[in-house]
Amino acid sequence: MLFIRPPQPVAAFTREHTGEDAAIYLRVNRGGYTVGDWFVAYWIGDTATFSVAAHEGWHQYVARHLKGRLPPFLEEGMACLFEEVRWEQELPRWDLSKNGPRLESLRAAVNGDCMYPLAQLVRMHAGQVVGKTSSRIEAFYAQSWAFARFLYDGEGGRYRPALRRMFADAARGALFDDSFQQMSHGPLWDPSTARPMIEHYLGTSLPSIEQGYASYVRRLLAESSSGD
Numbered sequence: 310m311l312f313i314r315p316p317q318p319v320a321a322f323t324r325e326h327t328g329e330d331a332a333i334y335l336r337v338n339r340g341g342y343t344v345g346d347w348f349v350a351y352w353i354g355d356t357a358t359f360s361v362a363a364h365e366g367w368h369q370y371v372a373r374h375l376k377g378r379l380p381p382f383l384e385e386g387m388a389c390l391f392e393e394v395r396w397e398q399e400l401p402r403w404d405l406s407k408n409g410p411r412l413e414s415l416r417a418a419v420n421g422d423c424m425y426p427l428a429q430l431v432r433m434h435a436g437q438v439v440g441k442t443s444s445r446i447e448a449f450y451a452q453s454w455a456f457a458r459f460l461y462d463g464e465g466g467r468y469r470p471a472l473r474r475m476f477a478d479a480a481r482g483a484l485f486d487d488s489f490q491q492m493s494h495g496p497l498w499d500p501s502t503a504r505p506m507i508e509h510y511l512g513t514s515l516p517s518i519e520q521g522y523a524s525y526v527r528r529l530l531a532e533s534s535s536g537d
Contacts, residue, residue: 341365363391411451412530415530433449455526463521475510
């Protein structure tokens with residue numbers, strides 16, 4: 310479901326429907342958030358609201374169809390891939406290769422030396438950054454977006470089959486979990502499962518992945534600068 314309300318009704322709805330987590334969601338005062346199978350969005354104009362709806366719609370899809378829990382930063386990154394929405398014959402279309410706002414936030418994070426190390430990023434979720442400064446919030450989403458793009462088309466699509474396997478296993482409830490505690494398969498999520506899960510599916514160590522990811526980020530920024 311999609312709920313679009315002015316600010317005060319959103320706050321009232323949040324208090325009524327999110328229980329003990331209301332304090333966290335009330336800190337989201339722009340854009341939107343997803344809880345389980347529904348999401349809430351503020352009206353922030355046509356273009357921006359469509360972008361939020363696409364982002365939150367991905368979370369809604371994940372909640373409805375995946376039995377396993379992906380690392381939250383990767384789920385956020387995938388959601389960001391869908392934010393570039395255009396309309397053709399009254400139907401929405403998505404360009405996964407473009408996202409100007411996230412690209413500029415990534416550039417700001419690099420230039421401001423506020424990038425999260427990958428070993429930290431893979432353990433993070435959106436609730437950990439909601440109260441941070443704007444630059445740290447934007448860095449989290451921009452880096453998550455860049456990592457999702459890296460898995461999707463980086464290094465000539467080298468990791469795309471691994472990404473597909475990860476989603477297929479998540480849909481079946483069979484995600485790799487080296488802790489053998491099944492924490493990645495239910496509603497709870499254990500941050501310690503993120504690194505071994507990423508390394509398992511990509512078939513290499515996180516430092517090696519970070520080297521490729523950092524190179525991909527530099528290429529994204531260089532290509533966008535050369536096109537200005």
